[in-house]
Amino acid sequence: MHTYAKISWDMRRKNITVKDIARKLNLHHTTVSRALRNHPDVNSKTRARVLKTAKGLGYFPNVFAANLRNNRSSTIGVIVPVLHHDFFSSIVAEITNMAAAVGLSVLICQSNENINQELQNVNALISNRVAGMVASISQFSRNSDHFNRVMRLGIPLVFFDRVSDRTDASKVIIDYQLGAFDLVSHLISIGCTRIAHVGGPQQVVPAQLRFEGYKAALLKHGLPFREEYVIFGDFEAEYGLACARRLLSLPQKPDAIFAVNDQVALGVMIHLISEGIRIPEDIAIAGFDNDKVAQFTSPTLTSVDANSRQISRKVIDLLLRQINSIAATPVTEQVKPNLIVRQSTTRKDMQQIFS
Amino acid sequence: MHTYAKISWDMRRKNITVKDIARKLNLHHTTVSRALRNHPDVNSKTRARVLKTAKGLGYFPNVFAANLRNNRSSTIGVIVPVLHHDFFSSIVAEITNMAAAVGLSVLICQSNENINQELQNVNALISNRVAGMVASISQFSRNSDHFNRVMRLGIPLVFFDRVSDRTDASKVIIDYQLGAFDLVSHLISIGCTRIAHVGGPQQVVPAQLRFEGYKAALLKHGLPFREEYVIFGDFEAEYGLACARRLLSLPQKPDAIFAVNDQVALGVMIHLISEGIRIPEDIAIAGFDNDKVAQFTSPTLTSVDANSRQISRKVIDLLLRQINSIAATPVTEQVKPNLIVRQSTTRKDMQQIFS
DNA sequence: ATGAAAGCGCTAACAA
DNA sequence: TTGTTAGCGCTTTCAT
Numbered sequence: 001m002h003t004y005a006k007i008s009w010d011m012r013r014k015n016i017t018v019k020d021i022a023r024k025l026n027l028h029h030t031t032v033s034r035a036l037r038n039h040p041d042v043n044s045k046t047r048a049r050v051l052k053t054a055k056g057l058g059y060f061p062n063v064f065a066a067n068l069r070n071n072r073s074s075t076i077g078v079i080v081p082v083l084h085h086d087f088f089s090s091i092v093a094e095i096t097n098m099a100a101a102v103g104l105s106v107l108i109c110q111s112n113e114n115i116n117q118e119l120q121n122v123n124a125l126i127s128n129r130v131a132g133m134v135a136s137i138s139q140f141s142r143n144s145d146h147f148n149r150v151m152r153l154g155i156p157l158v159f160f161d162r163v164s165d166r167t168d169a170s171k172v173i174i175d176y177q178l179g180a181f182d183l184v185s186h187l188i189s190i191g192c193t194r195i196a197h198v199g200g201p202q203q204v205v206p207a208q209l210r211f212e213g214y215k216a217a218l219l220k221h222g223l224p225f226r227e228e229y230v231i232f233g234d235f236e237a238e239y240g241l242a243c244a245r246r247l248l249s250l251p252q253k254p255d256a257i258f259a260v261n262d263q264v265a266l267g268v269m270i271h272l273i274s275e276g277i278r279i280p281e282d283i284a285i286a287g288f289d290n291d292k293v294a295q296f297t298s299p300t301l302t303s304v305d306a307n308s309r310q311i312s313r314k315v316i317d318l319l320l321r322q323i324n325s326i327a328a329t330p331v332t333e334q335v336k337p338n339l340i341v342r343q344s345t346t347r348k349d350m351q352q353i354f355s
Numbered sequence: 356m357h358t359y360a361k362i363s364w365d366m367r368r369k370n371i372t373v374k375d376i377a378r379k380l381n382l383h384h385t386t387v388s389r390a391l392r393n394h395p396d397v398n399s400k401t402r403a404r405v406l407k408t409a410k411g412l413g414y415f416p417n418v419f420a421a422n423l424r425n426n427r428s429s430t431i432g433v434i435v436p437v438l439h440h441d442f443f444s445s446i447v448a449e450i451t452n453m454a455a456a457v458g459l460s461v462l463i464c465q466s467n468e469n470i471n472q473e474l475q476n477v478n479a480l481i482s483n484r485v486a487g488m489v490a491s492i493s494q495f496s497r498n499s500d501h502f503n504r505v506m507r508l509g510i511p512l513v514f515f516d517r518v519s520d521r522t523d524a525s526k527v528i529i530d531y532q533l534g535a536f537d538l539v540s541h542l543i544s545i546g547c548t549r550i551a552h553v554g555g556p557q558q559v560v561p562a563q564l565r566f567e568g569y570k571a572a573l574l575k576h577g578l579p580f581r582e583e584y585v586i587f588g589d590f591e592a593e594y595g596l597a598c599a600r601r602l603l604s605l606p607q608k609p610d611a612i613f614a615v616n617d618q619v620a621l622g623v624m625i626h627l628i629s630e631g632i633r634i635p636e637d638i639a640i641a642g643f644d645n646d647k648v649a650q651f652t653s654p655t656l657t658s659v660d661a662n663s664r665q666i667s668r669k670v671i672d673l674l675l676r677q678i679n680s681i682a683a684t685p686v687t688e689q690v691k692p693n694l695i696v697r698q699s700t701t702r703k704d705m706q707q708i709f710s
Numbered sequence: 711a712t713g714a715a716a717g718c719g720c721t722a723a724c725a726a
Numbered sequence: 727t728t729g730t731t732a733g734c735g736c737t738t739t740c741a742t
Contacts, residue, residue: 015426015508017719028729033721043727058504060481064428065719068419068734071370075462075483083448084441093438096465100472105479107430108463110451117455124460126415128430149413153370237651266651273653293648296592296621298628372735383713388737398711420735423718 016059024053036061067129075105076319077125079135081113081162086291087306088136091160094312095134102320104131111138119146132156132319137164139204156322160315161306163332170318171332172311176206176288179304179337180213180258181220183286186302186339187256188221190346192284196229196254198243198264207232207260210288214258229254240267248275255283256345262287262294262303269297269344285344299343310335371414379408391416422484431674432462432480434473434490436517441646442661443491446515449667450489457675459486466493474501487511487674492519494559511677515670516661518687525677526687527669531561531643534659534692535568536575538641539613541657541694543576545701547611547639551584553598553623555615562587562615565643569613584609595622603630610638611700617642617649617658624652624699640699654698665690 018036022029027046034042035050053059067073076099080088096106107128109121118138125133126149133155137144144164150157151168160172187195197214200207211230218225228250233239240259244267247254259265265287272279279285279299287294290305314333321327373391377384382401389397390405408414422428431454435443451461462483464476473493480488481504488510492499499519505512506523515527542550552569555562566585573580583605588594595614599622602609614620620642627634634640634654642649645660669688676682 015719018721019719029719030721030730031728033719034728037721041727046727058507060478060508062423062484062719063482064419064423064484065734066721068417068423068718068736069720069722071734073419083438083451084445086439089444090439092463093465096438096463097467100464100475100479105462105464105483107460108447108451109455109460110448112452120455123415124455127418128460129417129419152413153415263651270653293651296618296625296648296652298625370735373737374735384735385714385737386712388735389712392737396711401711417735420718421737423720423734424736424738426718 016057073129073131076132077107077130079109079121081138090308098316113138122146132323136162158315158318170330172314174306175334176209177213180210181217182339184214184217192256194254195256196247198259199232200260202232237263237267240264241271244268244271259287261289262291302342302345303340305338371412428484428486430460431487432485434464434476436468436493445663453671468493477501487678491517513670513673525673525685529661530689531564532568535565536572537694539569539572542611549609550611551602551609553614554587557587592618592622595619596626599623599626613641616644617646657697657700660693
């Protein structure tokens with residue numbers, strides 16, 4: 001029903017304990033324990049002696065004993081689909097730092113987009129008695145039953161980005177629609193009127209939201225929505241290349257292309273450049289996700305940053321509030337992404353400075 | 356001397372224990388414990404009943420109690436300078452997967468290139484009684500005294516890439532020199548004879564090793580080493596741009612440029628393209644690190660992959676051997692990087708297929 | 711095959 | 727201010 005570690009470490013050396021310190025100082029080990037934890041009821045001179053000998057003996061508190069005794073833990077668990085991905089690695093990095101700042105350790109798990117592994121991760125974290133969990137679910141985990149027991153055990157849980165549809169957990173989501181809206185509004189503001197959208201898979205929510213934001217911006221600014229300017233597909237560069245070709249074959253070419261992400265935008269750019277089309281003079285290009293590549297393309301690529309710092313901040317805040325029982329009711333917070341304007345969408349009247 | 360968690364989780368619910376299961380089945384809790392761990396001395400019928408009730412009650416073993424009792428743990432700790440970095444995030448990702456496969460959990464720590472934080476990480480991991488540690492030290496940690504206590508406690512320790520100079524710990528290092536040698540040999544094999552090197556900071560070992568490999572390859576193939584073809588600086592794209600300018604101003608321009616990493620190579624490429632120089636027809640370009648961008652540049656960029664999978668594999672193997680006391684003496688293993696040939700160094704006679 | 715006893719290291723409650 | 731007692735949940739003896 002649950003996995004036991006097949007491998008473990010038999011400690012070679014007897015560890016120093018509070019009793020060792022106590023013996024050395026002719027004190028009772030409880031006094032030592034109190035001294036170590038800055039309990040007020042302890043003579044400052046005694047405390048000093050305890051701290052000194054503890055250091056001298058190379059004492060390290062045994063968290064297992066403390067956690068067992070206190071029935072608590074100072075570890076949180078984080079589950080992500082993959083770690084080797086710009087977005088997730090920066091979120092995990094930030095969460096780890098923020099957790100460390102308040103004395104929490106972080107157990108990291110990857111589902112590898114596999115719902116079964118996600119279940120295993122959940123079980124492992126429960127067995128590790130984590131103080132709380134943070135999760136971004138795998139692409140195919142519409143069903144989130146494996147988190148039921150987390151809730152049932154009362155373990156604080158916060159989803160982010162790829163959230164489950166359950167209503168009993170807190171969530172931090174990214175307002176992709178707003179991001180797309182801002183981006184397309186920006187394209188309009190620099191004078192584009194025929195804005196095409198190279199969208200992602202139609203059934204994927206973040207892709208849908210970007211499309212919604214695109215439509216909303218057109219509507220808001222009185223531009224017509226044109227079927228022929230919208231293509232749905234995937235998240236890869238090759239696909240962007242193919243779409244660019246298709247868009248260029250239209251009788252009335254677009255004057256801007258908004259790609260569902262930076263990889264696709266890159267594909268689009270490569271095709272346009274190979275066709276001798278100037279960016280942004282002939283066609284402006286914008287991506288999404290603010291991938292590291294966006295700063296290194298030529299021209300540099302306008303994109304939308306998901307604001308991972310703010311996401312991490314909100315995730316940790318929500319989690320800590322739950323851990324400290326400040327908040328019991330689940331809340332959903334939205335993070336507003338940031339538009340990052342770069343050369344690929346420079347205003348017509350500013351273009352000379354980049355030439 | 357060490358930090359105590361300021362924040363923790365008071366478990367709301369009484370957890371199900373072996374005693375709860377025992378009570379329900381009129382058994383002794385030790386029998387239940389045995390059944391749960393597939394101890395041979397237990398009636399298979401009894402075991403079945405135990406397993407069933409355990410599942411029914413939603414039992415999860417308390418690892419704190421087990422670990423305290425057994426004086427062992429099934430968690431390993433990983434310390435990296437930063438997580439938000441292609442190389443480290445892929446290593447951590449792979450280590451996490453490999454660890455999970457053998458039932459080990461992973462505690463992740465970042466030093467943020469700060470030696471003080473590195474010390475804190477070490478202490479936190481010791482307090483968490485990790486079964487072993489994996490570390491890539493911060494750029495400025497030439498001194499590795501903070502790992503002394505890890506060794507003294509007999510905690511298995513494996514360094515990788517950024518290794519400490521201590522002789523009592525196992526290490527997995529990357530043969531950067533060989534990687535550079537292979538790369539430059541490749542450049543020579545496609546007909547380049549005037550190969551420039553845009554190097555990294557002169558005091559950084561991996562940069563030195565690449566330079567050594569560069570020189571060795573020239574020597575091996577009877578090409579002259581020319582001072583004016585070598586520049587030392589940093590790891591950023593801007594620097595590559597500046598160096599490219601400088602190299603182009605030489606009376607005899609190079610016909611190939613080997614950059615210390617892909618970011619720098621990117622800077623070089625951007626400058627060359629802006630000058631109308633064709634890659635690789637006029638000048639071939641090669642980077643190092645096999646950054647994700649290398650696949651998306653135009654032309655795609657030849658690079659050297661550090662082989663993170665193999666590094667992770669070796670790190671985990673070494674660690675597990677130590678954890679299982681198979682190996683006591685520290686060993687140092689070298690990983691051979693892989694040359695990834697792409698369009699930026701295509702042979703003269705093959706170039707047409709990419710046009 | 712099962713039960714009883716003991717203890718891992720720590721800390722809260724109570725006593726002195 | 728310090729010491730005593732007890733127990734967190736588990737597993738390893740040893741006894742039945």
